[in-house]
Amino acid sequence: MKRILLLNLLLTIGLNAWAESDIFIPPERYAKDPAVSGRVLGDNCSACHGTRGAVFDESMPPLAGMDRDTFIKLMKDFKNEVRPTIVMNDVAKAYTDEEIERMADYFSSIPALPWKKQTLH
Amino acid sequence: MNKRLLLLLAFASPLWAGEPQNTAPEWTAEAWHETLRNMPYGNAARGAQLAKEGYCYTCHGDRGYAPSRNAPSLAGQNQAYLYKTMLDFASKRWWADHKDDVMHNAAITFTKQDYADMAAYYAQQPKPFFKRVEKPNHVADQLARRGDHTRLLTPCSSCHGVRGEGGVNETPMISGQSAFYIKRQLEMYKSGKRRNDVEEGMRFVAEQLTDEEIEALAQYYGNGQK
Amino acid sequence: MLLTRRDLIKLFGASAATAALGVSPKAFSASAPHLVIVGGGVGGTATAKYMRMLDPSIRITLIEPNREYVFCPGSNEVLNDEVTLAEQTVTYDSIRNRYGVNVVLDKATAIDYDKKTVRTAKGERIAYDWLVVSPGPDFVFDAVEGYSRELAEGDFPHAWKAGPQTLKLKKLYQGMRTGGVVVISAPPMPYRCPPAPYERASFMAEWLKEHNPTAKILILDSKPDFIFQPHYETYWKEKFGYGTDNAMIEWVGEHNGGKVVSLDPNTRSVKTADGETIKADVINIIPVHKAGKFAFDTGLTMGKQWVPINPFDFRSKVDKNVFVIGDTTEADPMVKTGYLASNQAKWVAQVILAEMTGKDPGYPLWTNNCVAMAGEDFGMTITDTFRYHDGKIELQETIQSPVNLNPHLNAERVAIARNWQRTFRRDIFE
Structure with missing residues (x-):
């Protein structure tokens, strides 16, 4: 497997460097594969952001009902490492821009209500 | 077993017990003014560096302009309010739910001097642009400018400023925030989960607001961010 | 007492119950296709919940011998008194009541692949259209x-x-x-x-x-x-x-x-x-570790330590109506975590829906974005992304949070780790 180590992370604080075992393949490699739907992509976010992104009482922000353009702007900033983050840069860089847009479509279509108060379908 | 209890059993999802309780003593006016008198002099340049090391921009945005509805903007916020907020997160006087855990954990790694420095830094930034609503909701406009003497509600503007830009002492700027954030805070005060207000000032107000009034006020002061 | 759907209907009438539960009245039609799931851990329970979120009418049965499940992520903190085992314990109440899943308290023991039935320890035979097997790992003590x-x-x-x-x-x-x-x-x-x-x-x-x-x-x-x-x-x-x-x-x-x-x-x-x-x-x-006992007893392991699966849709190589997910599978290069089991489950639910409706299931992607702690002031994260590509599961990305002595960041990661433990648990069981 192609191993690409990015060693150019210049961060301001501490010993901020990637681990030896880190692997990153740019998402463009998968651009010609059939599309992964916004829902399949979005359901991967739920362990942190809640079922359908609808957890409103935890530190990680709710995604349900989030404005589409805001979502895209944030994810692209994460992906392009505009600034260091706690974890989202690493998460976002796995996705193509089109995938980010599909996730934005998915989350912006969900009501901004806690999962408990939503209907199932 | 009555129906109400059954409903609770069915839908309250008591998946786990033992949620942490907010037990820090509440602010009296005397204690708060004493604290304010002893607030260290803030060094904004140092505050800028600390805010960077604390990764504050992850949620609060570059220079404190929040990138989404989910966290408040800190730019142009009242300095005393920012300082007090960090004290309250550290002591868990402000602990409404687990959303506040990350602020608690962040706050306990900084000193009071750090709080004052970061407060100075954010307070120095220009306030977020506040567009006045052309035809404001009548209910919200009345509450904001006139209050409601029948419920002993003082107008919002008497403490938070004519445009919600923040007032004296610790009363914060509210107009730069998302409606989503303002609504959540009013609901937290109303339910009593947020209890870091001095002499229960905000709880007294919020407890008397209807859900519709909260929604209207959130839209009235909100910055249009979705 | 346990509230069944029938109790609720008695109390509030059918329409009130279905509106509140979000499950359509068709849910229990005997002619509806039947998904049977073996194992009420993270993988099995996530399959049940996410299947119901995709389709209101499919019948879903979950076979699990225990009334409660003790959630593993976070359970190390029982050892330093930060959490109690009771706090780690969840029930199947939501799965049963909100998602209309028939939770059978029994132990699955065998599969009849030809007749498409599962046998249980209590002697029942449960017919399935699709079977999802998620028994978790077993141990090689010797x-x-x-x-x-x-x-x-x-x-x-x-x-x-x-x-x-x-x-x-x-x-x-x-x-x-x-x-x-x-x-x-x-x-x-x-x-x-x-x-x-x-x-x-x-x-x-x-x-x-x-x-x-x-x-x-x-x-x-x-x-x-x-x-x-x-x-x-x-x-x-x-x-x-x-x-x-x-x-x-x-x-x-x-x-x-x-x-x-x-x-x-x-x-x-x-x-x-x-x-x-x-x-x-x-x-x-x-x-x-090795595959769960049920996987060995039913031949799903095909003589190996782990269950071979089709890497696209986690279908067993033994039978096309049987899917196997979670720690018990041979899904290289995936690691064995509940996080991945839950994301495999969500994808398998999509595949079953597609088969049921005659549509294209689309394409998968699985993440494993986990947290670990070293102490109450030190958390760390790992971000793994897996793609299906050229007939294989491919590890697109694995990145560990840096070793960083920034105390603010490490403390924030602990809050996020706990957030993740709770939210993950709710995503499966609530």
């Missing part, structure tokens, strides 16, 4: 000579499935003599939750530092290195004198004779591959 299931349930708990053994291990190490020694035998890959042995050692050390400061924890490892090793070693140096003569935690890798080959319960000692005998007060052997 990989360490002298170790056994009986000893694990007695004074030598592995505590690798959160539950009574977790409490037993806590009682043993917290009750040992002043200056006592705990041996943790860490298994070779693959095993569930790779950082967990080191997280466990860290939490034990945190408690011992306060209550039994001359005690020692010796990690005997069957691997030459481990995940987050620089993070743990950095933290252990800072907190527990790691690498000095007074170290509270000592780690011996496989290359230095760390592999444990036998246990003598009478002398309370273990022997390593180098022939060294080590006596200890508490011995925690985390056994070698």
